[in-house]
Amino acid sequence: MNSGIGLIVWIIAYPFVSFSLGVLLGGYGRKLTARIQRRVGPSWIQPFFDVVKLMSKKTNVSHGYMHDVAMMMLVGGTLLTMYFVPVPGFHYFSQFGDYIVIMYILLVPPLGMALGVGQTANPNGSIGIARALQMLAGYEVTFVLTFIGFAMKNGTTSMYELMMIQQSGGVATWGLVTNPLLGVAALFCLQGMMNEKPFEVVIAPHEIATGPMTEMGGKYLGMMFIQHLINLVVELTIYMNLFLGGATNWFEYVAKLFALFTLVMSVNAVYGRFRTDSALRFFWKLPLPMAALGVILIMINGI
Amino acid sequence: MAEKELTQRTAWDKVLANLRKRSLWMLHYCTGCGAVELPPTMTSRFDMERFGIMPMVTPRQADILLITGYLSVKTLKRVILIYEQMVAPKYVVGFGSCTINGGMYWNSYTTIKALDRYLPVEMYLAGCMPRPEAIISGFNSLIDKIGKGEANSWKDYYENYEFYKKNQDHVFGDIETHHDVPADGRYFGILEAKR
Amino acid sequence: MYTQALLALPLVGFVVTIVLQGTARRSPAILKTWALLAFVAMAAVATLAFPEIGDTYTGPMVFGSSLSIGLTDLSWWFVMMIAGITVLTSFFTLGALRDTGTYPMYYGWLFLKVFGMLGLVMSRDLLTFFIMWEIMSWATYFVMQQGKEEGREAALGYLVYAIVAGMVLLGGVLFIHQSAGSFEFAVITAYMAKAEFGILLASVLLVLVPFLIEAAVYPAHGWLPSAYASSETSMTAYLSSISTRMGLFGLILFVFSVFGLKAIDRIGISAHLNLRTILLVLAALTAVLPTYTALFQHDAKRLLTWHSIGQGGYMLLGLATASTLGTAGGLMHIFNYMTYVALIIFSIAAVEYRTGTTNLNKLGGLIVKQPVAFLGMLFGIIGLAGIPPMNGFVSKWFIYRSLILGGYPFIALAAFIATVGTIMSVYKLIHNTFLGQLPERYNDVKEVGLLMQLPIWILMGVVFTTGVFPGLILQWIAKIQVGMGIVPIAWTLGGVAREAGDLNMMVVTAVFMATFAVGAIIFFIGGKRRIVSQYDNYAAGHFLNKDVPYNFNYNFYSAFDHIFEKLYHDAPVQTAIRNLGRFVRMVADYVRRFFTGQINTYAAYYVAAVIIALAILKEIP
Known part of the structure; x- marks a missing residue:
């Protein structure tokens, strides 16, 4: 799938594959939460119904051109990241951008959203964005440190090569096994990256009226949902590629995706929400020193 | 009545309506005592989410405006503002007898008696107050109506805006909601569709 | 040919601007247009000077060695950056600077500053480098002075840093001349390759410290924010974009070319713990x-x-x-x-x-x-x-x-x-x-x-x-x-x-x-x-x-503010810089009081000085 016709077909098909996986994951997550709360829960493809409903709204409210462009940037940026993250059988674009590139293009959708939300002129939205940006100093910094350590150990910053190195010796060479401190620290960060409880300070429906989504209705919210669903897949895949050895085939890929998401959603279902500064303090007290220790161990072993 | 024209739908509309009815987000305006029936409806006991109905926070996101209880003149202003901020198609559901005829506040000087004089109500849930079973059953019939393409009361607000505006003005004079409803109706082609 | 013209042009511009200064209040357009044309010409000459990369031109003899300028790949790159941003800034000021009258000598000092910067990046020996460094520092001070009232004090703060940097650099220049016996870059490189460790360390430190101050590297960064922020806005853009980088240019020139990386890496304990680690x-x-x-x-x-x-x-x-x-x-x-x-x-x-x-x-x-x-x-x-x-x-x-x-x-x-x-x-x-x-x-x-x-x-x-x-x-x-x-x-x-x-x-x-x-x-x-x-x-x-x-929009990052309240609200460095400016002014104020302008005061000083001198001399056996 990395050359010729197969590549072109895959490039065109991949967004749909990713979106479908996202729908299944999203539905699964809601179903799982419902079961934990002893409810029946919605349909397995409930996110699909939501997206269709939102996209087919008759009247849509915009606050200006930046608001519109922001939505395109949001979906575009997420699809961009999606192409650069290698999945089984498709790693064509990873030769044009390593994880440092991915780390930065992951910031394109939030930037787009931030600009759009800014133009909606709603303080709830601005507060949500301010919180989201502050949270970066918590989880993103820690996650990047785990990546730095892992990349330094293996002498490459390319995500595809890191994945290949881990696949060389089965489970024993998985990042989570060889560098458990980094792997576990990154797991905390994953919870923050996916904006799930206890780090769900950005949306916080009961405090700031869903923050960035406050003024989003109709197709605007629909596009945010599409982005969210694809983003689920992308973020889980990033963690998987860095610490769970990626996947060699699609069956393994989907299995790992759902297993990882089960963990994230289970934590989400039983926790309350931290305050922003508490969440930051948590990241600086537990996962960050943990990752730092992991990196120091790598340095000692290296020397 | 335009009922006939509205039910003439293309296949695409039918598919869309059947998908849309599976996802209804609800903004509940809880002023009255009826709100106490909603938590059991949403949580484990009755689990509204299995029909795709979820509570949402802001009017922009919501499809259903659930008015749970009496509306005083002051709160009616807010309800109208919120209703106009919602994105069409949108459905007003009157909850409890207070919204139907004033209920136990019938002779209060400061509450309004019939909600449908001020907003296009899609359906009422009668009772003082309706139990979760009644709410679920009510929502199910709303879902059916949406699926059949019969839930079109929101168009009425654009078409007969003068009627609603007159009644609203009668209660509290002119209010500035920053909405030009007839112009919106023309812009989005809602008024043309009828003709 | 073009290299000398490139350096001469801003100097000519400086002189002409002083002559044209009288027109500033009546018709600012004359001065603005002149500045823009001169800078465009400068950029054109800089482009034309491209084939002259590698040549060296010598000027007048000073202290037994001749001043020399010339272009290298590095300096041509910097020259182009300076020329480009200067043209853009002067173009922007056409519209942005409402009244040049309120900023006396805005363009004059800009010309002088450009002269200093161009000379700095084109200098091919240590003495020229130092002279141009001083011209640039003083021009920067005068440029900052053009800003708002509160900018004057901040500019004074900069001046203190610049003088310290200049003095240290002078010490470094003299020290290197003393030990290497020449101002020539090539001679210094050859000398440093096998110089004693002590001499190497002293020369490197004496030269690097002023660069780090000019490049506003922590902890010598405090002069920058107030001084730049209170300048005229287009000048803030100019200063932020290129002026601070002159220190970095000096660092690149000296670390990689004049001293050589090998010599620099001799300062340190191991490959992972040396001067570069500190940097x-x-x-x-x-x-x-x-x-x-x-x-x-x-x-x-x-x-x-x-x-x-x-x-x-x-x-x-x-x-x-x-x-x-x-x-x-x-x-x-x-x-x-x-x-x-x-x-x-x-x-x-x-x-x-x-x-x-x-x-x-x-x-x-x-x-x-x-x-x-x-x-x-x-x-x-x-x-x-x-x-x-x-x-x-x-x-x-x-x-x-x-x-x-x-x-x-x-x-x-x-x-x-x-x-x-x-x-x-x-x-x-x-x-x-x-x-x-x-x-x-x-x-x-x-x-x-x-x-x-x-x-x-x-x-x-x-x-x-x-x-x-x-x-x-x-x-x-x-x-x-x-x-x-x-x-x-x-x-x-x-x-x-x-x-x-x-x-x-x-x-x-x-x-x-x-x-x-x-x-x-x-x-x-x-x-x-x-x-x-x-x-x-x-x-x-x-x-x-x-x-x-x-x-x-107020208190935008409240969680950070909550966590780092103490650190930020006291802002120790900023307070210190402000106090430094005040201190200089205070000292200067006291010094001024000695000079009353009356002959009997000076006579009294003289008598007092003689008495003190006699008293001290008496103590010495």
């Missing part, structure tokens, strides 16, 4: 601390001047690794930062031109009124935050990769922490200026004229083009690296060749454009949309109008 740590601190100070600024200009310090840290980070990737990143970041910071400050100047303020708590919602300025700032902040596809990303990519693979994980982490801080503060900048609610008093604000827009459009083009095609810059950097004695980078038009890493900005940008188009398609599949009034907004049922302030 790396200083650079990391410079990148992190000022960036997080920027978060809490309420003034757009002041916020950006803190970034001028912080981004300087990135450049030093790259250079201090002394690797192919690192130096490429550091050198490229100098250019990139110059372009996007000028762009951002020009946009702020456009806003200030119409609203009269740069206070972030008072602005808001101007996107509908000044879309071009918004677009300029958007391009600029994407570059500053280092997000693809703008050029700031490419240089940061180089720096990260060199740090990670060079085995400096915690320095790399510091760089990323600084990036997060940058993203936060630039969002605050653009949000509080252009987004959010538009205050009623700015309803009549219009876009600025075409004269001011043009530099913004040009810089937007540069920021984007060099981001998508970094090869345009990298080809020069590869040449410079050869001159620095470093393996040149294997560049391609879109990034780097496969053996150096995975980066191709052309592909990244192309994919982004395609996915953005997909986003647009999805957007237009959805129904029609209507743009509504900013007062038609969710406020939990509250009716909004112009009398209801409904905006969030």
Whole structure:
């Protein structure tokens, strides 16, 4: 799938594959939460119904051109990241951008959203964005440190090569096994990256009226949902590629995706929400020193 | 009545309506005592989410405006503002007898008696107050109506805006909601569709 | 030929500007046009001087050695940057500077400063370097003096730093001359290669410290924010974009060419613990601390001047690794930062031109009124935050990769922490200026004229083009690296060749454009949309109008504020700098009182001095 016709077909098909996986994951997550709360829960493809409903709204409210462009940037940026993250059988674009590139293009959708939300002129939205940006100093910094350590150990910053190195010796060479401190620290960060409880300070429906989504209705919210669903897949895949050895085939890929998401959603279902500064303090007290220790161990072993 | 024209739908509309009815987000305006029936409806006991109905926070996101209880003149202003901020198609559901005829506040000087004089109500849930079973059953019939393409009361607000505006003005004079409803109706082609 | 003309031109400009000064108040257009024409001519001469790279021209003899100038790859690159940004700034001032009368000698000192900077980068011996350094420092002081009233005190603070730097540099120049016996760069290089360790250490420190002060590297960064922020806004852009980098130029010249990397690396214990390690740590601190100070600024200009310090840290980070990737990143970041910071400050100047303020708590919602300025700032902040596809990303990519693979994980982490801080503060900048609610008093604000827009459009083009095609810059950097004695980078038009890493900005940008188009398609599949009034907004049922302030911009990052309250609210460094300025003024005030101008006071001093001298002499056996 990395050359010729197969590549072109895959490039065109991949967004749909990713979106479908996202729908299944999203539905699964809601179903799982419902079961934990002893409810029946919605349909397995409930996110699909939501997206269709939102996209087919008759009247849509915009606050200006930046608001519109922001939505395109949001979906575009997420699809961009999606192409650069290698999945089984498709790693064509990873030769044009390593994880440092991915780390930065992951910031394109939030930037787009931030600009759009800014133009909606709603303080709830601005507060949500301010919180989201502050949270970066918590989880993103820690996650990047785990990546730095892992990349330094293996002498490459390319995500595809890191994945290949881990696949060389089965489970024993998985990042989570060889560098458990980094792997576990990154797991905390994953919870923050996916904006799930206890780090769900950005949306916080009961405090700031869903923050960035406050003024989003109709197709605007629909596009945010599409982005969210694809983003689920992308973020889980990033963690998987860095610490769970990626996947060699699609069956393994989907299995790992759902297993990882089960963990994230289970934590989400039983926790309350931290305050922003508490969440930051948590990241600086537990996962960050943990990752730092992991990196120091790598340095000692290296020397 | 335009009922006939509205039910003439293309296949695409039918598919869309059947998908849309599976996802209804609800903004509940809880002023009255009826709100106490909603938590059991949403949580484990009755689990509204299995029909795709979820509570949402802001009017922009919501499809259903659930008015749970009496509306005083002051709160009616807010309800109208919120209703106009919602994105069409949108459905007003009157909850409890207070919204139907004033209920136990019938002779209060400061509450309004019939909600449908001020907003296009899609359906009422009668009772003082309706139990979760009644709410679920009510929502199910709303879902059916949406699926059949019969839930079109929101168009009425654009078409007969003068009627609603007159009644609203009668209660509290002119209010500035920053909405030009007839112009919106023309812009989005809602008024043309009828003709 | 052109090399001498290049240096002579600003000096001629300086003299002519003094002559033309009388016309400034009556018809400022004469002075503005003259300045623009002179700078354009300078840029043209600089381009023509390209074939003269490598030649050296000698001037008059001083202290037994002749002053010499000449162009190298490195200095031509700097000359082009100086020329380019000077032309853009003078073009911008055509519209932006309302009344040159209020800024006496704005252009005069600018000419002198350009003369000093050009001389500095073109100097081919130590003495010329020092002379030009002093001219540049003093010109910078005078340039800063042109600003607002509160800028005078800040400029005094700068002067103290500059004098200290100048004195140390003078000591260094004399010391090197004493030991090496010449001012010639080549002689010094040969001498330092086998000099005694003590002499090497002393000369390196004496030369590096002034550079670090001029480059505003932590902890000698304190002079910069107040001095730059209280200058005239177009001058803030000029100072932030290129002036601070002169210290870095000196550092590159001396570390890599004059002393040589081998000599520098002799100072230290091991390969991982030497002078460069100290530089790396200083650079990391410079990148992190000022960036997080920027978060809490309420003034757009002041916020950006803190970034001028912080981004300087990135450049030093790259250079201090002394690797192919690192130096490429550091050198490229100098250019990139110059372009996007000028762009951002020009946009702020456009806003200030119409609203009269740069206070972030008072602005808001101007996107509908000044879309071009918004677009300029958007391009600029994407570059500053280092997000693809703008050029700031490419240089940061180089720096990260060199740090990670060079085995400096915690320095790399510091760089990323600084990036997060940058993203936060630039969002605050653009949000509080252009987004959010538009205050009623700015309803009549219009876009600025075409004269001011043009530099913004040009810089937007540069920021984007060099981001998508970094090869345009990298080809020069590869040449410079050869001159620095470093393996040149294997560049391609879109990034780097496969053996150096995975980066191709052309592909990244192309994919982004395609996915953005997909986003647009999805957007237009959805129904029609209507743009509504900013007062038609969710406020939990509250009716909004112009009398209801409904905006969030004060205390934007409250959680950070909550955590770091103590650190920021006392702002020890800033207070110290302000106090330094006051202290200088106080001392000067006391000194002044001795000179009363009356002959009997001086007689009394004389008598007192004689008595004290006699008393001391008596004590000595």
